[in-house]
Amino acid sequence: MRAIIAFFALWALMLTPGVAQEVDLAKAKSFVEVLADDAISILSTEKTRAGREAKFAALLDERANMRRIARFTLGQFGRQISKEDFATFETLLSEFIVKVYANRLGEYSDEKVMVGKAQAKKKNVIVDSRIEFANGRDPIDIDWWLRLEEDGSLTLFDVRVLGVWMAQEQRDAFASVLKNNKGDINALLEHLRKQISADTAEG
């Protein structure tokens, strides 16, 4: 009898992490559904570029952990710079991301995002989704990389479009700028400022 109870206790224990993960995955999927809906609604309702960027900035601030994204995109180099330089970088990066993606996403305003399956490991969750186009264009697969925070909430870390992780893409470009400027963070900050102001001037 004892053996049977022990067996069931063990079985229940083995099940627990699975159940806990199920809950997280459902939460992760709904996080992505809401986030995608919010982003599409910004693109379809905000007709001016400034309005779109302001709303995107607020969305990013609320749902993404910019500190982590900034640290990741700087890589090991992030540890070699002063707190002040890092703070400047983080601010410029947020602005840069908003400008880049509010425009890159400009053409996706009337589309549907279908959320697929989710997988989790440690604090990482990947949620698959697919953008379906009303005009018959081939659908695009998008993966969302979410991160579980200390307080149990989820934040957005990265997005993969056509097989390309966006934060990784920026990290590679930033590393190249730093390498070609003998590791001078000011060169990268200057590049970011230039891109932001050029974008503002054109818009």
Added chain:
Amino acid sequence: MFRQKLLLLAVAVALTGCAAPSQHNDPFERSNRFMFKVNVQFDNYLLKPVAKGYLYVPSPVRQSVRNFLDNLASPVTLANDIFQLQGQRASTTALRFGINSTVGLFGLFDPAKRLGLEKHDEDFGQTMAVWGVPEGPYLFTPVYGPSSPREFSGWIIDWAFDPMTHQDDWHLENAIGRYAIDGIDARASALTVLDEIERSSVDFYATVRSLYQQNRASEIANGVTNIDDLPDLDEFDDLDDF
């Protein structure tokens, strides 16, 4: 023919074997950057204007051209599906080729898609990756663009076993024409997005390299994201330690 293929394979393996590792797998960055600049000029003065002009061709015609070219590439995709032991994908490619070559009027239309048989691409570069052949250094090649010894030799091998290459009435100009139209169509469909990427890159060369390397890795994995392959974020978690 078989000996020729073996020879090409040997060249591919030899080329990839001498690759020196670097941060972005780009030990020839200086010459690659030079070739990139040349290609950007080629793009600005020739390819982009032609691609823009191509957009004046009515959309249904362009779609049929795309379908026709995709259908022509099906035998190569099928061979590589088989080399990679992907039975399900091989049967999808074979069915697509059969349906689109007949009902789809020599591939001008894509009725197979409506039957739920979605197109995918495979090439010998991907097959070699699946077989464990190393990629070799990043190479920016004239006209062809971003590549690596593995991908570039895979492209040549695909060309060698493409049934189109063995047609009795095969002519070099037809083959060049086919690749040219393929390139123009691909460039035309990426006009807006590539302009936007160029405009918003702090280092366009490095961005294109990242896009290519990531996209290629994803194609090799058939678009499947493996959570175990993601970079470790734990070291970026002590968020207040800055």
